[in-house]
Amino acid sequence: MPESHATANPRMGAVLAFDFGERRIGVAVGESLLGHAHPLTVIDSAANAERFAAIAALIEEWQPSQLVVGLPLSLDGEEHAMTLRCRRFGNQLRGRFALAVDYVDERLSSVEAAGRLRDNGVNARNARGRIDAVAAQIILQSYFDAHPAPASPLTPPTT
Structure with missing residues (x-):
């Protein structure tokens, strides 16, 4: 379930999502109007500056x-030490980039990501770096599913 601290409805435009980890950060991107997320990349560094x-x-x-995030x-459903690190990461993002940051419950997203990759024929050894980006995709898709974009003014109403 999404936990929103910034917006009740998503803003129009691109949205980046992060699966934060101490070693790697998975990143996904999507367009709020389309409501579809894609894995983007993995930031593989423990150094904050990088x-x-x-x-x-x-x-x-x-x-x-x-x-x-x-x-x-x-x-x-209880918070723990990693939850607090993720909140801190979200606060740093908000402070550094002056962008709205929302949080999404990510329970089992990495397990689901590994399963998706396995189902697509990617073995665990080759999937290690990709799991985080797919987990970020799952997080972002959960966000889009919970916050559908308003109907376009160009879309005819359904009756």
């Missing part, structure tokens, strides 16, 4: 209207 430089480059390239919770 991470935020890579994120700045992605923000420059995609010009997102907002950001989404996966929020890890225990299976019973």
